[in-house]
Amino acid sequence: MDFGFTDEQIARRKEFSDVCKDLAAKRPAEYVGFESAYDNEPSWEYYKLCAKEFGKRGWLTLDWPAEYGGSGTMMDRVLFSEARGYYGVGGVDVFGIGMLAPTLLAAASEEVKKKFLPPIAAGDVTWCELWSEPNAGSDLASLTATAIRKGDEYIMNGQKTWTTGAHRADWAFGVFKSDPEGRPHHNLVFLLFDMKTPGIEVRPIPFTNGTHIYNEVYLDDVHVPAENIVGQENEGWAIVNLLAGFERSNIDAIMALIRQLEDLVTYCNVTKRNGQPLSKDPLIRNRLAQTACELEAARTLAYRVADLQNRNEMSLMDASALKVFASELGERYASLATDVAGPYGQVKFSRWAPLNGLLEAMYHECFVFTISMGTNEIQKNIIAWYGLGLPRMR
Numbered sequence: 001m002d003f004g005f006t007d008e009q010i011a012r013r014k015e016f017s018d019v020c021k022d023l024a025a026k027r028p029a030e031y032v033g034f035e036s037a038y039d040n041e042p043s044w045e046y047y048k049l050c051a052k053e054f055g056k057r058g059w060l061t062l063d064w065p066a067e068y069g070g071s072g073t074m075m076d077r078v079l080f081s082e083a084r085g086y087y088g089v090g091g092v093d094v095f096g097i098g099m100l101a102p103t104l105l106a107a108a109s110e111e112v113k114k115k116f117l118p119p120i121a122a123g124d125v126t127w128c129e130l131w132s133e134p135n136a137g138s139d140l141a142s143l144t145a146t147a148i149r150k151g152d153e154y155i156m157n158g159q160k161t162w163t164t165g166a167h168r169a170d171w172a173f174g175v176f177k178s179d180p181e182g183r184p185h186h187n188l189v190f191l192l193f194d195m196k197t198p199g200i201e202v203r204p205i206p207f208t209n210g211t212h213i214y215n216e217v218y219l220d221d222v223h224v225p226a227e228n229i230v231g232q233e234n235e236g237w238a239i240v241n242l243l244a245g246f247e248r249s250n251i252d253a254i255m256a257l258i259r260q261l262e263d264l265v266t267y268c269n270v271t272k273r274n275g276q277p278l279s280k281d282p283l284i285r286n287r288l289a290q291t292a293c294e295l296e297a298a299r300t301l302a303y304r305v306a307d308l309q310n311r312n313e314m315s316l317m318d319a320s321a322l323k324v325f326a327s328e329l330g331e332r333y334a335s336l337a338t339d340v341a342g343p344y345g346q347v348k349f350s351r352w353a354p355l356n357g358l359l360e361a362m363y364h365e366c367f368v369f370t371i372s373m374g375t376n377e378i379q380k381n382i383i384a385w386y387g388l389g390l391p392r393m394r
């Protein structure tokens with residue numbers, strides 16, 4: 001790939017940065033990362049404000065085909081993600097924009113595209129992902145929730161868990177058993193449904209830091225129009241695999257870390273311990289420099305994934321490699337930042353909390369990305385099988 005940007009890309013990058021910088025100035029104190037949008041009203045209102053602004057500018061559809069409102073390229077989308085991540089701005093639904101839209105563009109019928117893509121493009125709707133169940137996570141194909149076709153409807157029953165943002169979402173995409181007696185991987189259906197449909201109950205799973213982001217979702221005779229299917233009945237596994245590739249290829253988390261490292265460097269320059277700034281401590285300098293190198297490597301890897309996606313050459317291994325590297329880097333960074341801040345790094349709601357309590361929040365949350373979107377152990381299996389051609393273990 002070419003590591004340089006064109007003049008046009010440089011201009012777009014500036015436009016994305018300028019708008020995100022303005023939106024960052026309106027961010028409420030409660031908003032600390034995209035997941036906090038699900039937790040409290042000020043953050044949720046802020047998220048929706050940003051979503052509307054981006055929808056109006058056509059920035060939620062940058063890499064879509066022109067006939068569906070696309071106005072750019074995959075690299076524009078990466079540059080836009082960078083700006084949002086760097087300035088800590090919300091407004092892009094990871095489920096609707098990041099995962100579902102590219103899946104619909106690739107695999108849905110024209111009717112489904114026409115019905116569901118415009119509200120996603122406008123930033124009008126929020127989606128959630130109903131895949132995991134209490135006994136089906138890594139081994140998703142063993143799920144037991146059902147969606148059985150009756151006339152022109154599917155009737156859904158069962159329980160899903162860990163559903164991020166289900167209590168805020170307007171719509172959900174989910175995978176269900178359509179033929180309980182059928183062959184594994186050829187017995188599933190991928191459906192889209194309104195979260196307000198009768199029979200859906202959402203119960204919170206309180207997170208360790210006291211926030212409400214995750215949920216259990218119970219489905220009791222939920223009727224869904226059969227026309228809301230993506231792909232074919234009993235072939236939903238193909239859609240799951242397609243969507244999973246999009247699920248793991250985001251760059252904004254890396255840019256958020258780059259910004260946080262800059263803030264930590266500033267903190268080290270102004271904070272004295274034992275009579276001298278932290279930035280003069282050789283151990284701290286060494287770890288900050290190491291992290292900077294790893295962040296540049298992660299950023300380059302993300303560019304590579306975007307470039308491969310742009311050329312339709314992305315393999316399962318590429319997205320998995322980025323997911324493993326970036327999520328483990330997030331954990332190493334949280335560990336570094338809390339080490340540097342010392343005991344104060346564990347404090348949140350206090351004038352003693354460095355960087356407005358961000359470090360405590362980060363330490364609590366960083367492990368999430370090594371589990372959600374498919375655990376890192378599973379990603380390493382994918383890299384071993386598809387990337388390195390190693391045999392499967394029995």
Ligand SMILES: Cc1cc2nc3c(=O)[nH]c(=O)nc-3n(C[C@H](O)[C@H](O)[C@H](O)COP(=O)(O)OP(=O)(O)OC[C@H]3O[C@@H](n4cnc5c(N)ncnc54)[C@H](O)[C@@H]3O)c2cc1C
Binds near residue numbers: 128131135375376
């Ligand atoms: C914070 C959070 C948010 C989430 N959000 C969502 C969401 O919005 N929607 C949704 O559908 N799901 C969501 N999930 C669920 C997530 O996708 C699952 O937790 C994940 O796939 C792991 O499944 P599990 O929890 O059942 O663990 P298990 O699959 O039981 O795994 C337990 C351990 O065994 C390891 N393991 C399992 N199989 C293998 C194997 N073959 N080889 C090597 N190691 C293996 C795993 O890596 C893990 O360490 C979320 C999870 C978390 C923690």
